[in-house]
Amino acid sequence: MSDTKVPLVELRDIRVSFGGLHAVDGVTLTLNPGEVVALVGGNGAGKSTLMHTLAGAHPADSGQILVNGEPVTIATPRDARAQGIEVIYQKLALAENIDAAGNLxxxxxxRTRTGAxxxxxxxxxxxxxxxxxxxxxxxxxxxVKSLSGGQRQSVAIARxxxxxxxxxxxxxxTAALGPAETAQVRELIEQLKSEGIGIFLISHDIHDVFDLADRISVMMQGRLVATVEKSKVTKDEVLAMIIMGQRPGGAN
Amino acid sequence: MNDSQTSEQHANDSGVLNRFRAFIASTEIDTRFAGMVIALVVIWTAFHILSGGDFLTSRNLWNLSVQSASIAVMATGMVLIIVSRNIDLSVGSLLGFLGYVMAMVQTRWIPDAFGFEHWYIWIVALIVGIALGAALGAVQGSIIAYGGVPAFIVTLGGFLVWRGLIFRMGEQGQTLSPLDGTFQLIGGGPKGSLGEWRSWVLGLLGCIGAIASIYFNRKRRRKYDLAVRPLPIDIGLAVFGCVVIILGIALIAVGYESPITGAPTGVAYPVVILIAITIGMVYLSRRRRFGRYVYAIGGNPEAAELGGINTRRTVMGTFVLMGVLCAVSAAIQTARLNSAVTNLGVQNELDVISAAVIGGTSFAGGIGTISGAVLGAVIMQSLRSGMVLLRIDSPSQDIVVGVVLVSAVAIDAALRQGKRRTAGIALAVGLVVAALIIQTGRQ
Structure with a gap:
């Protein structure tokens, strides 16, 4: 996580608007290998929209996305996958009527040689x-309809x-999971992190965020309030940022 | 072809029952499909007894197979449309229009330009019909998929437009007849069938196909060290499949002697077409990406989109396919009548949708099988044909089919939710009402 390295992902001045509403309004973020950056904020803060942009589900109106320092164009989910970007969605994004392999x-x-x-x-x-x-x-x-929440999340992560x-x-x-399954997902995140994968984590759960994240980015009304090192802030300070958009003293 | 949509198991019963369930699960037999087969057997037996032994005759079953073919062909396409959460109300009108155009090609356009009875007339007519069916399906499909207009509305429009076009083209609704001699064979009839030895060849191919598909499935799963069905069950399934095929050919196709020639007729061409289309559609829906995507869209449109699937193109594809299948059915129906009439295919959309739904296709999307829909079409036609045999008037027939349709879906919905009592009530109510109507409707 040193500053000299090229970040894994760099989002520069991303803007997305729906009609007249600026859902994401000039946000700049970085993610390093083996790092977890938590994205927090109230409902409608723009965190999901920002991530949809990176995932190719909703293209940005303006701004730049860099992967390993190279500018890339991500217009569709296929483009995102080609850059090694995978998404695990809140609502699991699985087709319930299809089995685990079909979903993965x-x-x-x-396909076989005949295309089957x-x-x-x-x-x-x-x-x-x-x-x-x-x-x-x-x-x-x-x-997958007949699987438990944890098993379904396993399928999503397996992908x-x-x-x-x-x-x-x-x-x-972890929104759809029980305590044991949540613990399992946390373990998994640690494992993936140790393999050098960079993770953007969108969460409402402040405990999850403090347990898992290295840095915390707070959004409010489409703008980035601040990005802070987890070790330098308290939960109360983060909550103040989420609710009132108040930057603590040590934030950049 | 085991279209397995294994239902959820409820493990609250005794050990014996659980072991029986585990055994059934290990065979990977689709329990819903098995249920429909049982329903069909019950319907056939009941009509056989009520009609004093007239139902299960070679002649009747042969006719039944021909009458089911055109609806069943379209039902295979309707499954994919309903599975992807759409509907097509236009199939009856589209069939009428395509049938009329194919008849025009044969009776007007080509004869006017080149004279009658050319060997190629039936091929040109068929190609024109199929190409036009695909094109009109693409028009409807693109408005639905790319224009964002609900399928219900677009195909309701198509329902009116295609029917109206028949009258505009048909010079005040004229009947076009007779059709090309070779084209007529597509509809079945005494000459339009395989004859004795070709029917046996078809049966043999069917047996080999069934055994090969079971064998290769085993081999593939072994290769990847996946669980395979117990060998006795696989052998049992293969034997059972072959016996059904051979018996079917012997009793229905070869057993029926043509009233004109006196020789065994064999499998009728419309049925051969249906078999080919069913195999093709099962392959497409279960073993090709297109089919997988149709089911994914039906199961979770958002997940399909996020998975990078071109959902619009897939939805449009289902409507193109439907148009092609309408053309095939139109050829079967016009050839069978040896003419094109303006009311060709009227109410077919309802029969096709009913066949798909009785066959287990769910309007919630994502669920339904091709083989189920074909069986659904046969069940519908069995009811109709059985009631004709019992001399039940046509309005009463409609009532019975309506009651059966609703109770079949009610039973299915109840079983999906594990409500066996509700399913039992739906079954009882359906049976009692249908029996009452049949009893009072006899003339």
Whole structure:
């Protein structure tokens, strides 16, 4: 996390508006390898919209995105994936009627020489990656509808792991989970971090943020209030930033 | 073809029942599909008894297979449309229009320019019909997918427009007849079937296909060290499949002797077309990316979009496919009538949607199988044909089909939510009402 290194991701002066509303209004952020940057703020602060921009789900009106120092164009989810960006969404973004393998490879299916879906190869790869993440995972052939919240989150995370994500966006990854499953996801985040993956973490849970993040970026009404080192602030200071947009003394 | 949509298991019963369930699950047999087969068997048996032994005859079943074909062909496409959370109300009108255009090609356009009975007339007519079907499907599909107009509205418009165009083109609603001799064969009839030995070849191919698909599925799963079905179950399924195919050919196709020639008719061409289309559509829906995307869109449109799927192109594709299938059905129906009439395909949209829905397709999206829809079409046609046999008047037939449609969906919905009592009530009410109507509607 030294300043001399090239950041993994750099968002420069990103702007997104819906009609007359400036959902994201000139935000600049960086993310380094092996770092977790938490993105916090009230509802409508613009954090999800900003991340959608990076994920290709909603292109920015202006601004620049750099990956490893290179300017890149991200207009579709496919572009984002090509840059090693994977997203784990709050609402899980899984097709409930399709099994774990089908979801893991959704949009990137393995195919046989004749162009048919190679279900066996996909099932096998899914089993292997899920074994690493969640050894108790068994129901490979059932639609994900019948899985528990934690198991579904495993599928979503497995997708990121299998495709060797370099940059991970997690939108409320623990919102739908119970305590044990939350602990599991936290463990996973630590593991991914140690592998050098950079993670943007969107969260409402201030405890999650303080446990997992290295830096905290606070947004309010589409603008960045400040980015602070976790070690230099208290929870109360962060809450004050979220609620009133008040910068603490030590922030840049 | 085991379209497995395994329903959720409720593990609150005794051990024996659980073990039985585990056994059923290990066979990967689609329980919903099995339920429909049982329903069909019950319907057939009931009509057979009520009609004093007239229903389960080669002649009746052969006719049933031909009558089911055109609706079943369209139902395979309707499944994909409903699965992706859309609807197509225009299929009946589109079928009528395409049938009329194909008849125009044969009776007016080509004969006026080049004379009658050229060998290529039926091919040109078919190609024109299919190309036009694809094009009109693409028009509707693009307005829905790219224009953002709800499918219900677009196809309601199509329902009116295509029907209206028949009258504009048909010089005050004239009937076009007779059609090209070769084209007529598409509709079945005494000459429009495979004959005895070709039917047996088809049956043999069917057996080989069934065994090969089970074998290769096993081999593939072994290769990746995935769980395979127990060998006896696989062998049992293969034997069962072959027996059903051979019996079907022997009893229905070859067993029916043509009233004109006196020779065994064999499998009718419309049924051959239906079989080919069903296999193609099952392959497309289960083994190709297009099919996977259709189901993903139906299951969670947002997830599909975020997965990088071109959802608009996929939705448009389902409507293009539907247009092509309408053209095929239009060829079957006009060929069978040996003419094109202005009311061709009227109310077909309702039959097609009913077949898909009785076959287990859910309007909530994401759920439905091709083979289920084909079976749904056969169930619908069995009801109709059985009631005709019992001399039940046409309005009463409509009432029964309506009651069956609603109770079938009610049973399905209740079973999905694990409410077995509600399902039982829906079944009982449906049966009692249908029986009452049938009993009082007999003439």
């Amino acid at each position: 490879f959704l949009g990137r299916e393995l 879906l190679d279900d066996s190869a996909m099932a096998s790869a899914t089993r292997d990656v899920l074994k690493r993440l969640n050894p108790r995972f068994k129901n490979l052939n059932t639609p 990121a792991v299998h495709f060797n994500a370099k940059i991970l966006i997690m939108d409320e990854p």
